[in-house]
Amino acid sequence: MKTHRTIKxxxxxxxxxxxxxxxxxxxxxIGVGAVIAMMEIGNGSSAAIKKSVASMGANTILVRPGTxxxxxxxxxxxxxxxxxxxxxxxxxxxxxxxxxxxxxxxARTQVVxxxxxxxxxxxxxxxPEFLKVRDWTNLSEGEVFSNRDVLNANKVCVLxxxxxxxxxxxKSPIGKEIxxxxxxxxxxxxxxxxxxNMMGMDQDDTIIAPWTTIKYRVxxxxxxxxxxxxxVTASSVNTLSRLYSGDPPNLYPEQxxxxxxxxxxxxxxxxxxxxxxxxxxxxxxxxxxxxxxQVLRERHHIRNGEPDDFNIRNMSxxxxxxxxxxxxxTNLLLSVALISLIVGGxxxxxxxxxxxxxxxxxxxxxxxxxxxxxxxxRQFLVESIxxxxxxxxxxxxxxxxxxxxVNFFLKWPVENSPGAIAAAILVSAGVGIVFGYYPAWRASxxxxxxxxxxx
Amino acid sequence: MEIIELKNIYKTYHxxxxxxxxxxxxxxxxxxxxxxxxxxxxxxxKSTLMNIVGCLDRPTSGEYRLEGQDVGKISSDERxxxxxxxxxxxxxxxxxLPRASAVENVAMPLTYTTDSxxxxxxxxxxxxxxxxxxxxxxxxxxxxxxSGGQQQRVAIxxxxxxxxxxxxxxxxxxxxxxxxxxxxxxxxxxxNRQDKITIVLVTHDMAVAKYADRIIHINDGVIVNELPGQxxxxxSTPVDSMQVDEDV
Numbered sequence: 001m002k003t004h005r006t007i008k009x010x011x012x013x014x015x016x017x018x019x020x021x022x023x024x025x026x027x028x029x030i031g032v033g034a035v036i037a038m039m040e041i042g043n044g045s046s047a048a049i050k051k052s053v054a055s056m057g058a059n060t061i062l063v064r065p066g067t068x069x070x071x072x073x074x075x076x077x078x079x080x081x082x083x084x085x086x087x088x089x090x091x092x093x094x095x096x097x098x099x100x101x102x103x104x105x106x107a108r109t110q111v112v113x114x115x116x117x118x119x120x121x122x123x124x125x126x127x128p129e130f131l132k133v134r135d136w137t138n139l140s141e142g143e144v145f146s147n148r149d150v151l152n153a154n155k156v157c158v159l160x161x162x163x164x165x166x167x168x169x170x171k172s173p174i175g176k177e178i179x180x181x182x183x184x185x186x187x188x189x190x191x192x193x194x195x196x197n198m199m200g201m202d203q204d205d206t207i208i209a210p211w212t213t214i215k216y217r218v219x220x221x222x223x224x225x226x227x228x229x230x231x232v233t234a235s236s237v238n239t240l241s242r243l244y245s246g247d248p249p250n251l252y253p254e255q256x257x258x259x260x261x262x263x264x265x266x267x268x269x270x271x272x273x274x275x276x277x278x279x280x281x282x283x284x285x286x287x288x289x290x291x292x293x294q295v296l297r298e299r300h301h302i303r304n305g306e307p308d309d310f311n312i313r314n315m316s317x318x319x320x321x322x323x324x325x326x327x328x329x330t331n332l333l334l335s336v337a338l339i340s341l342i343v344g345g346x347x348x349x350x351x352x353x354x355x356x357x358x359x360x361x362x363x364x365x366x367x368x369x370x371x372x373x374x375x376x377x378r379q380f381l382v383e384s385i386x387x388x389x390x391x392x393x394x395x396x397x398x399x400x401x402x403x404x405x406v407n408f409f410l411k412w413p414v415e416n417s418p419g420a421i422a423a424a425i426l427v428s429a430g431v432g433i434v435f436g437y438y439p440a441w442r443a444s445x446x447x448x449x450x451x452x453x454x455x
Numbered sequence: 456m457e458i459i460e461l462k463n464i465y466k467t468y469h470x471x472x473x474x475x476x477x478x479x480x481x482x483x484x485x486x487x488x489x490x491x492x493x494x495x496x497x498x499x500x501k502s503t504l505m506n507i508v509g510c511l512d513r514p515t516s517g518e519y520r521l522e523g524q525d526v527g528k529i530s531s532d533e534r535x536x537x538x539x540x541x542x543x544x545x546x547x548x549x550x551x552l553p554r555a556s557a558v559e560n561v562a563m564p565l566t567y568t569t570d571s572x573x574x575x576x577x578x579x580x581x582x583x584x585x586x587x588x589x590x591x592x593x594x595x596x597x598x599x600x601x602s603g604g605q606q607q608r609v610a611i612x613x614x615x616x617x618x619x620x621x622x623x624x625x626x627x628x629x630x631x632x633x634x635x636x637x638x639x640x641x642x643x644x645x646x647n648r649q650d651k652i653t654i655v656l657v658t659h660d661m662a663v664a665k666y667a668d669r670i671i672h673i674n675d676g677v678i679v680n681e682l683p684g685q686x687x688x689x690x691s692t693p694v695d696s697m698q699v700d701e702d703v
Binding site: 005009012016361362364365366367368369370371372373374375448449452 | 506509511512531532535536538539540544546550552553554555559563564566567568574613617
């Protein structure tokens with residue numbers, strides 16, 4: 001028996017009662033439609049999140065120094081002063097999976113131009129590589145400072161769009177001098193618009209300058225400025241500690257102010273706040289992490305078994321967390337949709353059983369003219385599969401249209417999901433087989449004599 | 456040459472713990488090209504006999520040879536194959552597919568032939584068969600648009616589509632008025648004479664049975680007697696005397 005003829009017979013049988021066939025398949029239509037709409041909307045939001053993370057530099061990896069501790073008191077992540085710009089150079093040199101890396105020194109202070117002032121949310125002291133890491137290389141004006149500027153600690157900077165708006169009221173700032181904590185910087189470039197990041201922070205509210213300049217000219221050189229926890233020691237807050245001082249006794253006599261003026265010896269801590277780097281690709285992120293761990297442990301002389309004195313953070317963790325949240329939502333909705341598919345399947349089984357009873361004589365006749373049990377089984381199975389596939393097809397159209405409507409009216413992001421469509425076709429065929437099998441089996445087990453005589 | 460050979464056929468139905476014997480040792484032969492009527496009142500076992508001869512059912516014991524092949528103990532798939540290739544069935548209630556055209560109804564058994572033929576070939580053969588039963592102008596009519604006699608002729612065309620050597624007709628005129636009955640019975644006679652198709656008519660009606668070459672009376676599961684019919688004999692035997700014989 002040819003398959004196309006079986007399908008033709010099934011279609012004829014279904015078209016004999018089109019209204020019933022339509023109502024029967026409605027459960028499948030709704031189930032598949034729900035699955036498709038859920039998948040498209042879920043994929044859309046997950047893709048939107050990934051896109052916004054990607055605009056932050058999805059392949060970005062951040063290394064921050066670990067915790068410093070003194071006398072059992074931990075100062076928290078970033079307080080150790082172990083990370084240096086040489087570490088950054090070594091990472092660029094020795095880690096093949098790292099596209100590029102940049103040291104970062106952060107400051108937060110007032111910026112003044114003329115009679116206007118502003119406190120940018122971030123002042124980054126870094127190298128020109130920073131913009132490559134952040135995928136931000138196209139400037140809207142001017143140019144980036146060079147590595148020579150970094151070496152010489154030149155007082156030049158690149159402004160974000162928000163600062164141009166706030167300090168210069170939109171006029172071109174190129175060549176103008178601004179003051180950052182009373183240090184004068186020449187503006188040599190303006191960054192392009194980046195917009196807010198995922199957390200809503202304005203990424204254009206930024207100044208970028210050579211890290212050496214920020215480190216040694218702006219934030220100063222004392223421990224207090226770098227290590228926040230160091231500045232708030234017990235001695236400065238608790239008056240009792242003046243009576244019962246916890247400070248260790250000075251081993252060496254302190255310099256008098258005259259001595260200090262005669263021998264200026266600025267203490268230059270060469271540590272940096274963090275190293276930012278970009279992996280060659282998102283897939284390479286685990287490789288990058290293991291490579292930089294190895295390089296930094298070696299450079300910091302950490303023995304086996306001792307903990308790292310640095311933390312590595314990557315955005316892909318953030319991507320994973322966010323997309324797993326959306327994935328969970330999608331799965332939840334998907335399971336609801338699957339339940340409705342099962343309900344639809346039970347409806348199909350019900351009607352197929354009715355149909356088998358109704359067509360007992362036809363089954364008997366077909367058997368009398370030479371249909372084998374398996375021919376009858378196949379015919380009814382194909383009928384139920386055709387019913388489910390037609391329902392699945394309508395469901396795909398309905399679900400796709402539904403998600404398009406949601407996109408149009410509610411502006412939710414949606415994304416076509418060929419996988420979901422393929423799965424919907426398979427699942428509806430599967431529902432057809434699972435729920436069509438029992439009625440078809442019943443039909444095939446009929447006795448032709450009884451069936452022919454059935455009233 | 457014997458096309459159908461039955462030897463000592465028994466059929467017993469089991470209902471619960473009670474055995475109900477329906478056929479009690481039937482032996483008969485039907486020659487190729489014969490037109491035979493199986494006669495008997497309701498409950499005599501004639502339908503059961505036809506089901507067994509028609510390969511719809513299996514005998515409890517006994518031997519059944521069709522064209523020399525022992526078909527008494529073959530599997531249900533093989534029986535389906537024999538029903539498809541070697542037998543045609545005509546039923547009292549026509550059993551046509553509703554909402555399918557005459558051509559589709561006639562071509563239906565071709566769906567189950569193992570050497571499947573193309574749709575256009577199937578249609579061609581169905582039209583050929585409908586021509587033969589005189590329904591060439593009713594090809595695309597559905598059963599509901601046809602009269603009883605026409606419907607039965609469609610059923611006959613369907614039975615003949617695979618060119619079977621044997622045709623079984625179970626009360627073929629039971630749902631027809633006397634004029635159309637005659638029409639249908641004349642068609643059987645014509646098929647028997649011209650195409651040499653062996654025909655087995657099952658009936659309780661003497662008027663129908665008299666079209667046969669031979670009338671086999673069955674009562675209570677055994678063959679009571681055999682009489683010549685009027686097919687070749689030229690309508691010589693009066694009907695009344697037949698009915699007297701039936702009561703014996």
